[in-house]
Amino acid sequence: MSQDRHEERQQRLKQKVDERIDAAQLERGILIVFTGNGKGKTTAAFGTACRAVGHGKKVAVVQFIKGSWDNGERNLLEPHGVPFYVMSTGFTWETQNKHTDTQACLETWLHALQLLQDPQYDLVILDELTYMVSYHYLPLAEVMNALSCRPENQSVIITGRGCHRELLEFADTVTEMRPIKHAFDAGIKAQKGIDW
Amino acid sequence: MSQDRHEERQQRLKQKVDERIDAAQLERGILIVFTGNGKGKTTAAFGTACRAVGHGKKVAVVQFIKGSWDNGERNLLEPHGVPFYVMSTGFTWETQNKHTDTQACLETWLHALQLLQDPQYDLVILDELTYMVSYHYLPLAEVMNALSCRPENQSVIITGRGCHRELLEFADTVTEMRPIKHAFDAGIKAQKGIDW
Numbered sequence: 001m002s003q004d005r006h007e008e009r010q011q012r013l014k015q016k017v018d019e020r021i022d023a024a025q026l027e028r029g030i031l032i033v034f035t036g037n038g039k040g041k042t043t044a045a046f047g048t049a050c051r052a053v054g055h056g057k058k059v060a061v062v063q064f065i066k067g068s069w070d071n072g073e074r075n076l077l078e079p080h081g082v083p084f085y086v087m088s089t090g091f092t093w094e095t096q097n098k099h100t101d102t103q104a105c106l107e108t109w110l111h112a113l114q115l116l117q118d119p120q121y122d123l124v125i126l127d128e129l130t131y132m133v134s135y136h137y138l139p140l141a142e143v144m145n146a147l148s149c150r151p152e153n154q155s156v157i158i159t160g161r162g163c164h165r166e167l168l169e170f171a172d173t174v175t176e177m178r179p180i181k182h183a184f185d186a187g188i189k190a191q192k193g194i195d196w
Numbered sequence: 197m198s199q200d201r202h203e204e205r206q207q208r209l210k211q212k213v214d215e216r217i218d219a220a221q222l223e224r225g226i227l228i229v230f231t232g233n234g235k236g237k238t239t240a241a242f243g244t245a246c247r248a249v250g251h252g253k254k255v256a257v258v259q260f261i262k263g264s265w266d267n268g269e270r271n272l273l274e275p276h277g278v279p280f281y282v283m284s285t286g287f288t289w290e291t292q293n294k295h296t297d298t299q300a301c302l303e304t305w306l307h308a309l310q311l312l313q314d315p316q317y318d319l320v321i322l323d324e325l326t327y328m329v330s331y332h333y334l335p336l337a338e339v340m341n342a343l344s345c346r347p348e349n350q351s352v353i354i355t356g357r358g359c360h361r362e363l364l365e366f367a368d369t370v371t372e373m374r375p376i377k378h379a380f381d382a383g384i385k386a387q388k389g390i391d392w
Contacts, residue, residue: 006294023383030379030390038371040230040240043247047239050246052389054268072250080272098202122389155390172384174376175234183368188222193248193318194351
């Protein structure tokens with residue numbers, strides 16, 4: 001491509017981007033959902049946490065489904081003043097008891113609820129929350145209500161597969177992580193520092 | 197759902213997961229590509245960086261298209277010993293000169309090349325590399341060669357829209373971030389700590 005055509009194309013691109021930036025003038029916290037079956041949902045949430053902490057923002061993390069294993073993100077972020085609330089039962093398919101899982105979920109949710117009422121938090125991550133709704137451990141209405149009533153400047157990230165339609169409708173930004181392929185399927189072991 | 201049916205379903209799920217874990221026994225660095233038009237590609241890369249650093253792994257970041265603005269991820273990760281190499285021209289649609297952009301790209305690539313030959317790095321992030329290939333600033337063969345010859349235990353993450361087919365084929369894990377919706381389109385301003 002010639003330098004002229006290249007410049008012309010890039011100029012059009014820049015103009016389009018500039019127009020969109022000018023048009024976007026609302027300032028408020030947003031709800032982001034990272035869903036779909038691909039790798040990168042929780043990692044994108046933690047990437048945003050990392051970015052926010054790097055700008056001096058106040059971030060909190062609530063993890064609804066996590067094993068008790070060593071957690072790299074937590075090791076890094078907790079010393080930077082990011083509180084972590086992790087559901088105590090670990091993976092639900094390790095415990096497999098609906099009653100105790102529901103109880104553990106609701107206990108964890110109480111922490112989320114407090115964060116969602118606290119204007120000092122700029123960003124609250126509700127990691128793997130979608131499963132709590134689809135397993136009926138947590139009423140959807142309860143989640144919708146807490147999200148609607150949160151402080152105006154607070155952003156929230158929800159991660160997990162199969163996010164409920166009502167949450168998707170309410171969200172400002174939704175990305176579906178689509179798996180194209182995964183190393184795991186080629187027989188490569190999950191690795192510390194990459195997969196957890 | 198009854199407790200019996202719930203247990204049965206969760207048991208099947210656990211069995212499936214366990215089988216897959218048993219089958220995956222290869223240990224080596226992997227190439228991950230986060231592509232597609234949705235939000236979360238760079239953020240997922242930084243989430244993985246955050247995880248890896250939290251496990252004491254050595255991480256380096258090369259950013260091929262970035263403005264000169266304040267960078268939250270860098271503020272957080274650099275003090276943890278993560279080197280950042282950022283292409284000096286910023287967004288190419290700000291500069292719009294193919295010759296100088298190609299030169300800036302190749303200079304930045306030299307840092308990437310060194311990292312891809314250095315076994316002390318466990319994870320190398322090549323942020324927005326895909327554009328360098330599609331704009332023909334950087335020969336695809338050069339990138340493929342460097343990736344193929346890298347140390348066996350080194351993982352690499354490439355981000356950006358429109359990743360070249362050959363890179364996708366070579367990758368171990370590929371996720372396409374599909375935009376379902378974006379706050380920006382509803383007129384909400386990009387925000388420090390969320391969008392950059």
